[in-house]
Each structure stands twice: as C-alpha cells, then as structure tokens.
Amino acid sequence: MKTLPTLRDKKRYMAFEVMSEQVISRAELSHEIFASACSLFGDTGCSDINFSLLSYDGKYGIVRCVRGKTKEMRAALACITKVRGTRISILAVGISGTIKGAMEKFIQQTLINKSEPDKEYK
Amino acid sequence: MALFDGKFYDFYTHPAPGNGVALMAAVAKKYGYSGIAVTNPTANDQDIVDIADKTGDFSIFQVFEIPAKRAKLRDEIKKHKEDAGILIVKGADEYLTREAVETEGLDILLQPQKFNNVLAKIASDNSVTLGFNIGSIIHTRGEARVRELVLMRANLKHARKYGIQMILTCDSHSHYDIRSPREMAALSGLIGMTEKEAFDAMSTTPLGILRKKSPDYVQEGIEIL
Numbered sequence: 001m002k003t004l005p006t007l008r009d010k011k012r013y014m015a016f017e018v019m020s021e022q023v024i025s026r027a028e029l030s031h032e033i034f035a036s037a038c039s040l041f042g043d044t045g046c047s048d049i050n051f052s053l054l055s056y057d058g059k060y061g062i063v064r065c066v067r068g069k070t071k072e073m074r075a076a077l078a079c080i081t082k083v084r085g086t087r088i089s090i091l092a093v094g095i096s097g098t099i100k101g102a103m104e105k106f107i108q109q110t111l112i113n114k115s116e117p118d119k120e121y122k
Numbered sequence: 123m124a125l126f127d128g129k130f131y132d133f134y135t136h137p138a139p140g141n142g143v144a145l146m147a148a149v150a151k152k153y154g155y156s157g158i159a160v161t162n163p164t165a166n167d168q169d170i171v172d173i174a175d176k177t178g179d180f181s182i183f184q185v186f187e188i189p190a191k192r193a194k195l196r197d198e199i200k201k202h203k204e205d206a207g208i209l210i211v212k213g214a215d216e217y218l219t220r221e222a223v224e225t226e227g228l229d230i231l232l233q234p235q236k237f238n239n240v241l242a243k244i245a246s247d248n249s250v251t252l253g254f255n256i257g258s259i260i261h262t263r264g265e266a267r268v269r270e271l272v273l274m275r276a277n278l279k280h281a282r283k284y285g286i287q288m289i290l291t292c293d294s295h296s297h298y299d300i301r302s303p304r305e306m307a308a309l310s311g312l313i314g315m316t317e318k319e320a321f322d323a324m325s326t327t328p329l330g331i332l333r334k335k336s337p338d339y340v341q342e343g344i345e346i347l
Contacts, residue, residue: 019298020298021298039264039267071311072308074305075305075309075311075312078260078309081261087296087298088298089297089298089301091305092302092304092305
C-alpha cells in the first residue's frame with residue numbers, strides 16, 4: 001500500500017559530476033556511495049539521509065536524499081576518493097526539488113556550457 | 123546561496139612535478155576557486171606561478187612549509203618572514219607547536235596535534251591562523267578519521283574561544299583530491315563549523331593573509347594612502 005502523500009518525506013535531487021581515471025559502472029558507484037555514507041554517518045545516519053542513486057551515465061548522475069540532509073549527502077559524496085583502485089572525485093553540481101529540474105538546470109545546462117568554447121587556463 | 127559567490131582560496135596543495143600545477147589550477151578554477159597556493163614550489167613550478175601572476179585571472183601563490191624540526195624551526199621562520207610566500211607549519215607535538223606560535227611571522231599553523239588554551243592564547247596574540255586539514259577527513263576511514271574529527275572539534279573550540287582566525291584546506295596531492303568550496307563547507311559542518319565560519323575560513327581569512335603579505339602592508343590598522 002502506498003504512503004499517504006502528506007506522510008511522505010520531502011525529497012531533494014542532487015545532480016553530480018564524476019571525474020575519474022576510468023569509467024565507473026553504476027553498481028560500483030552506488031556501492032561506493034553507500035560505503036562512504038555508512039562509514040561517515042553510520043547505519044542510523046544513512047537511514048536519516050535515505051539516499052538512492054537514481055541515474056548515472058558514466059559522467060553525470062542524480063542522487064536522491066531527504067530534504068534537510070543535503071549537506072550530509074554532499075559530505076558523503078565528497079569523501080569518495082577511490083573506486084576499485086581508480087581515483088575519483090565527485091562534484092555536486094546542484095540541488096533541485098524535482099528530477100526534471102536537476103536534469104535541465106544542472107546537467108543539460110553544464111553540457112551546453114561545455115560545448116561553447118571556453119577560455120583555457122594558460 | 124549568495125554566501126558561496128565570493129573568492130575562495132586553498133593555501134595548502136602539493137601538485138605533482140611536471141604539469142601538476144597547471145592541471146590542479148584548471149580543476150580548482152572549474153570548482154570555483156580564485157587561487158591556490160603551491161607548497162614549496164620547484165623551479166619548474168615557479169615559472170607557472172610567475173605566469174599566473176601576469177594573467178591575473180587565477181592566482182597561484184607560494185607557500186613555504188617549515189619542517190617541524192626542533193633545532194631549526196625558529197630560525198627557518200625568521201629567515202622566510204620577509205619573503206612573499208605564506209609560511210605554514212604543520213602541527214606536531216606540543217613543544218614544537220609552542221615554538222611555532224611564539225615566533226613572530228608565522229602565518230598558518232596547520233592541524234596541531236596537541237593544542238591547548240595556552241597555545242591558543244599565544245596564537246591569538248601573534249595573529250597566527252589555525253588551519254583545518256579537511257583532506258584528513260576525506261582520505262582516512264574508521265578509527266583514524268574518528269581521531270582526526272575529535273582533534274578538529276577540540277581545535278575549533280579553542281579557535282572560537284580565543285578568536286583565532288581559521289583556514290580550511292583539502293591538502294590535495296593531485297587534481298582528484300580537490301573539493302569545491304561547498305563540499306568543504308559540508309565537510310567542515312561535520313566538526314560543527316557553521317557555514318559562515320567555513321566561508322570566512324576559505325575566503326575572508328585567506329584574503330587577509332594575502333593583504334598582510336602584500337608589499338603595501340605596514341602594520342595592522344595602518345594604511346598608506
């Protein structure tokens with residue numbers, strides 16, 4: 001049976017960008033996020049954050065968490081340094097209240113900005 | 123969040139020789155930093171630092187990390203005091219930490235392992251900035267991380283009580299180790315630092331140190347018009 005709409009947790013969707021030496025699979029990343037969050041906040045802390053990896057294409061992804069726990073989610077993502085011996089760094093690009101918002105505002109917009117010629121550091 | 127629109131600096135990086143400085147600078151710029159400081163730059167890194175100074179878009183500074191050795195510490199700080207680079211001492215035991223904070227001219231004391239009210243008072247009097255190494259939270263797990271968090275919480279209490287300026291660094295050795303200012307603020311929140319404190323530690327305090335190191339600076343409260 002579904003949870004009543006008024007009893008549902010308010011959610012936030014965090015768009016992130018992965019910078020890694022090799023491409024990381026979705027399962028590996030999901031496992032690593034869980035390991036990182038569990039190591040940092042413990043089991044009860046993880047249940048408070050109530051996160052799950054929604055989408056990931058090898059470079060950009062969206063993770064869902066409870067509203068008011070975005071700071072913890074960001075910290076858990078920042079603590080990921082290695083996946084299967086591959087060095088990795090995750091940057092939270094932005095937070096939105098809807099998946100569509102996160103996708104359009106942060107991921108697609110980032111891709112559009114990247115396609116435009118950018119001044120490189122000399 | 124308008125708080126994170128300012129200029130941010132990381133004053134403790136160790137880029138790899140070769141194109142490490144350029145790569146790290148590019149990633150730092152992408153992440154929203156306005157400048158980084160290279161620790162003990164080599165001759166090759168020095169060229170890149172000079173080029174960055176001329177372009178003015180993104181700043182690269184020099185940091186001299188004084189090795190915490192009993193005999194040389196005071197002399198080394200005095201020797202580099204007049205240099206343009208920022209002086210950092212990585213906190214070691216209580217005796218060396220005391221020697222470091224007592225010597226005039228030190229800019230940053232990074233993550234002291236033993237810090238107490240006496241040292242905090244001296245550091246506050248000598249305008250020494252207290253550094254928090256967020257990299258130690260990122261790169262350790264389990265018991266080691268717990269120890270680091272306990273240490274940083276204690277240091278934060280002392281810094282708040284004695285009004286010591288704070289600075290945040292992620293102690294990056296490659297471009298994969300850099301974290302954006304928002305991530306740094308989130309991680310500093312784990313030790314109880316507020317967002318305003320984190321912002322000051324990455325923006326206001328570094329800008330103050332840079333002002334102190336500029337050739338125009340005379341003394342606190344004195345300005346040449």
